[in-house]
Amino acid sequence: MAKRIEAVNDFVVKFANVNGSGSASANELFAKSFLRMGIPVSPRNIFPSNIQGLPTWYEVRVTERGWLGRRGGVDLMVAMNPQTWDQDIAEVEPGGYVFYDDTRPLPASKFRPDVNVIGMPLTEICNTNYVDARERQLFKNIIYVGALAALLGIEPEVVAELIGEQYKGKEKLLMPNVKAFHMGFDYARERLKDALGLKVQRSEAVGDSIFIDGNAAAALGCVYGGATVCAWYPITPSSSLAEAFQRYCSRLRIDESGRNNYAIVQAEDELASIGMVIGAGWNGARAFTATSGPGVSLMTEFIGMAYFAEIPATIINVQRGGPSTGMPTRTQQSDVLACAYASHGDTKHVLLFPEDPKECFEFAAQALDLADRLQTPVFVMTDLDIGMNQRLCKPLEWDDARSYDRGKVMTRDELEAGKDFGRYLDVDGDGIPFRTLPGTHPKRGAYFTRGTTKDRYARYSEAGPDYVDNMRRLQKKFETAKSMVPKPLLDASARPARFGAIYYGSTSPAMHEALEALATTGISINALRVRAFPFQDEIADFVASHSKVFVIEQNRDAQLKTLLVNDAGINPANLISVLHYDGTPITARFITNEISQIVRTLNVRPIKKDKAA
Amino acid sequence: MTYLTKPKLHHPSLHKNKVGYTRRDYEGAVSTLCAGCGHDSISAAIIQAAWELDIEPHRVAKLSGIGCSSKTPTYFLGNSHGFNTVHGRMPSVLTGANLANRDLIYLGVSGDGDSASIGLGQFAHAMRRGVNMLYILENNGVYGLTKGQFSATADAGSKSKRGAVNTDTAIDTVSLALLMGATFVARSFSGDKQQLVPLIKAAIAHDGAAFIDVISPCVAFNNHPGSTKSYDYVREHNEAVNRLDFWPSREAITVDYQEGGVIEVPQHDGSILKLRKLEADYDPSNKINAITHIATAAAEGEFLTGLLYLDPNAEDLHAHFKTSAMPLNQLGVKELCPGSEMLDKINASLR
Known part of the structure; x- marks a missing residue:
């Protein structure tokens, strides 16, 4: 008999399913039931670039402590896909559990001696109760959710309530789902008593947190931030962002006459989508696009033009695994350099790095302000892990006193009063010139926007001094940014620390957990979360005040590190990269192991627990 | 270019239009194109049309791509905002600009390299979306700025200045525009101002995607014997299907035409197009008929000019999108931001 993992409110359940089998909504129901019991949960979809037939997984981390990163390892595998059986079984922690459909017996060789087996004849139950093939499939999912609820101790009332919300207005579907749930619940309660050492109990740990995916949150940020034009081209993992924008706008952006205070174009490609965003930005509407790496590659010429001609544009890059088509349904932070320097010629772009859906909301709205203020493209660098997974986060907030910063736009009255207008004239010493919008004044303020070199009054010029003058001003503007x-946000160690760590974006939850784990082994680290490019001086100061600084990233080439060396003048000898780039979200275990090993090889062993590393 | 200045003094007796501008107020900087370039005649036609239409110059936004044609917006409507975008991508930038402010008039200027080669996709999609614009394609069948390479509208068999013969099939932009759903399609010739000016006026008044392909010979690289886009060749093979007159409103119709020879087409905005038929069986409201005629003429080595197709009931992208009457770029936080109370509700729905 294998030993049994016993845990309360702290374990990982992974569902191995077949894509297109209807498992997604059942699995989500499972995840949400913990939240309703006040227990934090962090689910992740691990899905293929496929609609039907290929393997797909859904991993649910139940975590009283609120660790929302991926933990690594699986305590309970719900193995519903014969195709991936072997790899799924291999992933289970010793003493863990596998729940499977034992309608047809499997040979003993298919199991591991150190893994506990829980079998339930799901197919047989479905075949007995349902005639229709599709129903058999769909209800099988709800039946296993029922069984798991009984095994784990999830309150059935909570699940019934969630089913009620899901099928509100579709009463025909409501009762059969509740019935299927109870079918599984009752079976497991009677026949699988004490088969599982993982349990849940009510908690208060969720508090007022909300459960939302980063793409929906970013879309809401665009609604609140005043975006009126969205042009996009479907690409995983960003499509659901534009679709969420459409959904929210159709509810929140209809005027009194029933007309739309927004326009959304599904363009023919990313060249067109960024072109539309730039056209709208040029003409004074707040515009954005949502895309991913291959889209950014296509947009690059236009991005350089918007930089050089100084046109506001907000680009939300939901990063995925690159290069090329890469891993379309896996996560990475591998577009940092491609976005920071997008375009031929000398260009630099503003990047924002949100850590979770709440910051996706905030940074999307802020990006629209920054794009107008700085008259330049602004990237929100989210990724698949944040964008396409529902994540527990603090409630979204909006200050009603906040207005939109439309930047330096010269008005008709100012032009009429004879104010000097030079489109590329640095009147305030911050590198940011005034612009005018088309149609403002009959005689004044019109100018020609172009990607070619020009002088301060927007007149075409290939004169060297004019070019240099303009490029220097653009550099000054970037400094102003x-x-x-x-x-950056500092997470200071409780004890004096020689080591620092720099991280960003979706690495955040795993990093928090790793920092605590490292601290318990005596390795104290001050951590700095970088939230934007250009880099503030605090970042270089932070590196200077530590003997070594780990830079944790989800790409192969240490892109943020390159940017730190290149643009913040940091000595690369002071930086040690910790890189995770297999397409799965980085885990606390990975960070902890990597850093522990490096610290060991640096011969800095903590002699006593109370002594800082 | 801008170092060349035009005399600012205007003759005091210059005639003013209804909005108080003389024709010269619609001019731009001095052209830097080659003397005799067809494109300059098109610029002059645009100036004439805008003046005659009593458009305030600053209410026009003129956008272009890259190439000789795309330089021309500098040479007309100097008080309009202009945007020289990237090669082949004017349509997307114009689409975005149009969405931002539905109240301006959008003029897109492009060339055959810009629209038929690098920008074929964007051209087609702007037509099918029904972006309210006048899309003028200044078509000379050649890359001028890079000195004489064939473009995608060069006819098969046409000879370059260096003697090379084009073997690729030409893209016929008017047929393409028709197939893609443009609701106003015309072809003209830069050397025929009488035909071109009313077409431009009617296209501007048109509430949808209006496309005019203007054959505009390149005097430097495509005006030699053997070229099918030279002045001589175009004059010889140009077959006009109709003559267009444009009236801004119903009341202004004063000219009599012979019975039976004229088709009146009322537009959405109350203006009227009067078409004097030159070809008896040419009906510009019939798309299939138009496509057939264009193809038949092309097979005979001729090209039809005039208003080739018009859908008087056209709708534009804003109509499809049901966008607010107020231009989107004028909406503020009050209209756009749902506020904290709504956000609290949204938060509550996410628990």
Whole structure:
């Protein structure tokens, strides 16, 4: 008999399913039932670039402590896909459990001696109760959710309530789902008593947190931030962002006459989508696009033009695994350099790095302000892990006193009063010139926007001094941006620390957990979460005040590190990369192991627990 | 270019239009194109049409791509905002600009390289979306700025200045525009101002995607014997299907035409197009008929000019999108931001 993992409110359940089998909504129901019991949960979809037939997984981390990163390892595998059986069984922790459909017996060789087996004849139950093939499939999912609820101790009332919400207005579907749930629940309660050492109990740990995916949150940020034009081209993992924008706008952006205070174009490609965003931005509407790496590659010429001609544009890059088509349904932070320097010629772009859906909301709205203020493209660098997974986060907030920063737009009255208008004239010493919108004044303020070199009054010029003057001003403008973008956040170690760590974006939850784990082994680290490019001076100061700084990233080439060396003048000898790039979200275990090993090889062993590493 | 200045003094007796501008107020900087370039005649036609239509110059946004044609917006409507975008991508930028402010008039200027080669996709999609614009394609069948390479509208068999013969099939932009759903399609010739000016006026008044392909010979690289886009060749093979007159409103119709020879087409905005038929069986409201005629003429080595197709009931992208009457770029936080109370509700629905 294998030993049994015993845990309360702290374990990982993974569902191995077949894509297109209807498992997604059942699995989501499972995840949400913990939240309703006040227990934090962090689910992740691990899905293929496929609609039907290929393997797909859904991993649910139940975590009283609120660790929302991926933990690594599986305590309970719900093995519903024969195709992936062997790899699924291999992933289970020793003493863990496998729940499977034992309608047809499997040979003993298919199991592991150190893994506990829970069998339930799901197919047989479905075949007995349902005639229709599709129903058999769909209800099988709800039946196993019922069984798991009984095994884990999830309150059936909570699940019934969730089913009620899901099928509100579709009463025909409601009762059969509740019935299927109870079918599984009752079976497991009677026949699988004490088969599972993992249990849940009510908690208060969720508090007022909300459960939302980053793409929906970013879309809401665009609604609140005043975006009126969205042009996009479908690409995983960003499509659901534009679709969420459409959904929210159709509810929140209808005027009194029933007309739309927004326009959304599904363009023919990413060249067109960014072109539309730039056209709208040029003409004074707040516009954005949502895309992913291959889209950014296509947009690059236009992005350089918007930089050089100084046109606001907000680009939300939901990063996926690259290069090329890469891993379309896997996560990475591998577009940092491609976005920071997008385009031929000398260009630099503002990047924002949200850590979770709440920051997706905030940074999307802020990006629209920054794009107008700085008259330049602004990237929100989210990724698949944040974008396509529902994540527990603090409630979204909006200050009603906040207005939109439309930046320096010269008005008709100012032009009429004879104010000097030079489109590329640095009147305030911050590198940011005034612009005018088309149609403003009959005689003044019109100018020609172009990607070619020009002088301060927007007149075509290939004169070297004019070119240099303009490029220097653009550099100054980028310097100005430092004071406007979100500042890095310091997570100071409780004890004195020689080591520092820099991380960003979706690495955040795994990093928090790793920091605590490292601290318990005596390795104290001050951590700085970088939230934007250009880099503020605090970042270089942080590196300077530590003997070594780990830079944790989800790409192969240490892209943020390159950017730190290149643009913040940091000595690369002081930086040690910790890189995770297999397409799965980085885990606390990975970070902890990597850093522990490096610290060991650096011969800095903590002699006593109370002594800082 | 801008170092060349035009005399600012206007003759005091210059005639003013209804909005108080003389024709010269619609001019731009001095052209830097080659002397005799067809494109300059098109610029002059645009100036004439805008003046005659009593458009305030600053209410026009003129956008272009890259190439000789795309330089021309500098040479007309100097008080309009202009945007020289990237090669082949004017249609998308114009689409975005149009969405931002539905109240301006959008003029897209492009060339055959810009629209039929690198920008074929964007051209087609702007037509099918029904972006309210006048899309003028200044078609000379050649890359001028890079010195004489064939473009995608060069006819098979046409000879380059260096003597090379084009073997690729030409893209016929008017047929393409028709197939893609443009609701106003015309072809003209830069050397025929009488035909071109009313077409431009009617296209501007048209509430949808209006496309005019203007054959505009390149004097430097495509005006030699053996070219099918030279002045001589175009004059010889141009077959006009109709003559267009444009009236801004119903009341203004004063000219009499002979019975039976004229088709009146009322437009959405109350203006009227009067078409004097030159070809007896040419009906510009019939798309299939138009496509057939264009193809038949092309097979005979001729090209039809005039208003080739018009859908008087056209709708534009804003109509499809049901966008607010107020231009989107004028909406503020009050209209756009749902506020914290709504956000609290949204938060509550996410628990």
